[in-house]
Amino acid sequence: MKYTPIKNELYITNRKNFVKHLKPKSVAVFNSNDQMPTNADGTMPFRQNNDLLYLSGIDQEESILVIFPDAINPKHREILFVKETSDLIAIWEGAKLTKEQATQQSGIETVYWTSQFEQIFHGLTTEAEHIYLNQNEHLRASSPVETRDDRFRKSCQAKYPLHEYERLAPIMRKLRPIKSSLEIDMIQQACNITEKGFRRLLKFVKPGVMEYEIEAELAHEFLMNRSRGFAYEPIIASGFNACVLHYVENNKECKAGDVILLDVGAEYGNYASDLTRCVPVSGKFTPRQKEVYNAVLRVMRAATSMLVPGTLHDEYHTKVGEVMEAELIGLGLLDKNEVAKQDPKNPLYKKYFMHGTSHHLGLDVHDVEERNRPFEAGMVLTVEPGIYIREENLGIRLENDVLITNNGPIDLMKNIPIEADEIEALMA
Numbered sequence: 001m002k003y004t005p006i007k008n009e010l011y012i013t014n015r016k017n018f019v020k021h022l023k024p025k026s027v028a029v030f031n032s033n034d035q036m037p038t039n040a041d042g043t044m045p046f047r048q049n050n051d052l053l054y055l056s057g058i059d060q061e062e063s064i065l066v067i068f069p070d071a072i073n074p075k076h077r078e079i080l081f082v083k084e085t086s087d088l089i090a091i092w093e094g095a096k097l098t099k100e101q102a103t104q105q106s107g108i109e110t111v112y113w114t115s116q117f118e119q120i121f122h123g124l125t126t127e128a129e130h131i132y133l134n135q136n137e138h139l140r141a142s143s144p145v146e147t148r149d150d151r152f153r154k155s156c157q158a159k160y161p162l163h164e165y166e167r168l169a170p171i172m173r174k175l176r177p178i179k180s181s182l183e184i185d186m187i188q189q190a191c192n193i194t195e196k197g198f199r200r201l202l203k204f205v206k207p208g209v210m211e212y213e214i215e216a217e218l219a220h221e222f223l224m225n226r227s228r229g230f231a232y233e234p235i236i237a238s239g240f241n242a243c244v245l246h247y248v249e250n251n252k253e254c255k256a257g258d259v260i261l262l263d264v265g266a267e268y269g270n271y272a273s274d275l276t277r278c279v280p281v282s283g284k285f286t287p288r289q290k291e292v293y294n295a296v297l298r299v300m301r302a303a304t305s306m307l308v309p310g311t312l313h314d315e316y317h318t319k320v321g322e323v324m325e326a327e328l329i330g331l332g333l334l335d336k337n338e339v340a341k342q343d344p345k346n347p348l349y350k351k352y353f354m355h356g357t358s359h360h361l362g363l364d365v366h367d368v369e370e371r372n373r374p375f376e377a378g379m380v381l382t383v384e385p386g387i388y389i390r391e392e393n394l395g396i397r398l399e400n401d402v403l404i405t406n407n408g409p410i411d412l413m414k415n416i417p418i419e420a421d422e423i424e425a426l427m428a
């Protein structure tokens with residue numbers, strides 16, 4: 001763990017809010033993610049399950065969190081199971097959390113070894129009527145891989161078929177979108193690290209550099225600042241590559257006259273930041289590139305001002321589409337008369353701006369959300385309009401991370417250069 005752990009008051013408060021959503025006599029079980037294999041004896045870097053993390057702060061594999069507010073034994077109202085450690089294990093596998101450290105990190109008094117789970121849990125099932133289990137219900141999740149939660153669901157339902165089963169995911173997508181001040185601090189820290197990386201690359205980019213060399217500059221800066229690295233696969237797309245929305249090869253040479261689209265955010269302490277900037281390889285935009293750039297910037301600013309409590313996500317996206325439409329007409333890319341006749345369900349602007357404007361951001365880059373819930377203070381969303389003109393080998397997207405408050409939106413990336421003139425000046 002490279003980051004400074006968050007104070008356990010975050011997790012204590014999160015659990016207090018969580019239990020309000022359980023039915024009486026309910027036990028909830030959260031499993032950590034697996035340590036994923038690669039080949040032979042190789043493993044991927046461990047990435048904790050975000051729901052377990054949100055409620056406990058325990059960033060270690062083979063952990064289980066059990067919450068049972070009506071347990072007869074008060075010690076069993078919150079239980080953490082962690083991988084057994086000992087002096088011998090510490091020599092061979094490296095230090096794992098002691099029970100005391102697990103309590104310190106989570107604020108949970110009762111800690112057992114994971115090997116004791118079955119026996120303890122069996123006792124709890126004799127008192128519980130409802131068992132809440134977890135599943136990845138993210139709208140865009142497409143995972144063919146079985147998680148520990150998936151495996152536990154199967155074994156639990158086979159062993160205890162007569163209990164009432166309930167879903168944890170609807171509760172978690174109600175709680176997680178509202179960020180507390182400790183979480184906002186973490187996201188801000190991730191944004192600040194991203195800023196350092198971006199300022200570094202402005203001095204580095206010149207004709208002839210390879211996209212992966214820019215990636216390396218960013219990775220260096222991120223790691224130097226206690227980040228584990230990129231919060232998601234970075235997109236470093238010069239010229240036409242910027243029109244390929246999920247371009248992640250990052251293996252081409254950056255050519256004079258092209259613009260590079262950089263969608264590159266650092267993570268910090270498992271929280272994501274999500275930035276997109278576009279910079280000219282030669283240090284100066286052409287008049288046409290600047291024209292498109294400024295159109296996207298105006299859309300971004302208009303969209304940001306719409307991030308206020310009470311607005312529905314879909315209504316917001318429709319309004320942003322109208323602003324974008326006007327800009328595309330101004331750029332000569334859409335015809336006013338054609339737009340007047342367009343099918344409102346399939347607006348013409350989608351030819352140049354074909355993705356969403358915003359998504360929630362937090363422990364996940366595309367954080368969990370309730371799509372039909374109006375915006376509220378405490379939500380953090382990205383704002384990321386783009387215009388992709390394949391015939392001009394030009395893709396411009398600008399993306400900042402914004403906190404919604406009752407006193408207007410707060411741009412967590414306001415210090416990251418975005419004006420075309422400022423970017424040119426910093427590259428000079």
Ligand code: GLY
Pocket residue numbers: 232263274359365384399
């Ligand atoms: N970097 C992923 C996104 O912008 O949604």
Ligand code: MN
Pocket residue numbers: 274359382384399
């Ligand atoms: Mn994004």
Ligand code: MN
Pocket residue numbers: 263264274275276399
């Ligand atoms: Mn992005």
